[in-house]
Amino acid sequence: MIELSNVHKSFGSKQILRGVDLNVARGESLVIIGGSGTGKSVTLKCVLGLIMPDQGVIKVDGEDVTQTGDRDAFLAKFGMLFQGGALFDSIPVWQNVAFRLLRGTLKRPRSEAREIAIEKLRRVGLSPDVADQLPAELSGGMQKRVGLARAIAADPEIIFFDEPTTGLDPIMAGVINDLIREIVVEMGATAMTITHDMTSVRAISDTVAMLHGGKIRWSGPVTEMDSGEDPYLQQFITGSADGPIETLR
Numbered sequence: 001m002i003e004l005s006n007v008h009k010s011f012g013s014k015q016i017l018r019g020v021d022l023n024v025a026r027g028e029s030l031v032i033i034g035g036s037g038t039g040k041s042v043t044l045k046c047v048l049g050l051i052m053p054d055q056g057v058i059k060v061d062g063e064d065v066t067q068t069g070d071r072d073a074f075l076a077k078f079g080m081l082f083q084g085g086a087l088f089d090s091i092p093v094w095q096n097v098a099f100r101l102l103r104g105t106l107k108r109p110r111s112e113a114r115e116i117a118i119e120k121l122r123r124v125g126l127s128p129d130v131a132d133q134l135p136a137e138l139s140g141g142m143q144k145r146v147g148l149a150r151a152i153a154a155d156p157e158i159i160f161f162d163e164p165t166t167g168l169d170p171i172m173a174g175v176i177n178d179l180i181r182e183i184v185v186e187m188g189a190t191a192m193t194i195t196h197d198m199t200s201v202r203a204i205s206d207t208v209a210m211l212h213g214g215k216i217r218w219s220g221p222v223t224e225m226d227s228g229e230d231p232y233l234q235q236f237i238t239g240s241a242d243g244p245i246e247t248l249r
């Protein structure tokens with residue numbers, strides 16, 4: 001469903017991606033792990049076409065993302081939870097969640113869009129009371145969940161979650177992990193998730209890929225992660241200060 005081959009991306013003189021190869025099968029849940037600043041978010045943004053790679057090819061469902069004729073139709077396949085939430089601060093929560101259902105190719109009648117928004121809010125553990133509030137009136141964890149509700153609002157085929165559990169309490173993180181797993185299983189969606197939370201990795205992934213030094217350092221089924229012999233992988237999953245990963249950035 002998603003194929004990256006030899007993807008390179010630099011910003012000025014900073015080389016971030018130096019030949020990323022990655023494949024995600026339809027209905028698979030892939031989790032990307034790796035240190036802060038290694039280019040995980042940049043990788044997701046390249047797949048969405050929000051950032052253009054300098055080199056390499058990215059295909060979604062066989063289609064080259066840099067060559068898509070109809071961007072609206074291409075983007076309609078995706079749901080995305082941005083790392084920073086990226087909610088629109090001047091419109092109420094329900095209109096954030098239903099944003100794509102209120103305009104463009106996925107447009108629905110307003111009352112139906114509102115109902116869907118309230119149902120998606122419920123799925124992420126938020127009561128209908130929040131629907132008419134503004135994002136600024138919510139806590140950080142609640143905003144995160146609104147972002148998640150927006151990502152799943154239009155029942156996308158492909159979902160990207162950038163740090164879905166960061167800033168949530170352990171119980172709510174568990175709820176969100178279960179929800180992500182459910183979305184993949186029930187909706188048959190293909191998911192790419194970025195997380196630092198190893199509990200989350202174990203709860204939601206079929207496969208794991210570790211980004212380091214601009215490349216995929218290790219990838220494989222989550223069941224093989226603990227026995228993976230790569231020292232970078234082991235240092236990361238055990239959270240050890242000692243190992244080959246440079247901690248000064």
Ligand SMILES: Nc1ncnc2c1ncn2[C@@H]1O[C@H](COP(=O)(O)OP(=O)(O)OP(=O)(O)O)[C@@H](O)[C@H]1O
Binds near residue numbers: 038
């Ligand atoms: N639009 C941009 N312009 C310039 N530099 C950028 C841009 N986006 C990202 N970068 C740089 O690319 C590097 C990788 O950023 P990215 O956001 O992908 O990191 P990350 O792996 O997601 O880290 P974290 O775990 O902290 O979220 C960083 O050094 C960042 O400063």
Ligand SMILES: [Mg+2]
Binds near residue numbers: 040041042083162194
């Ligand atoms: Mg990031």
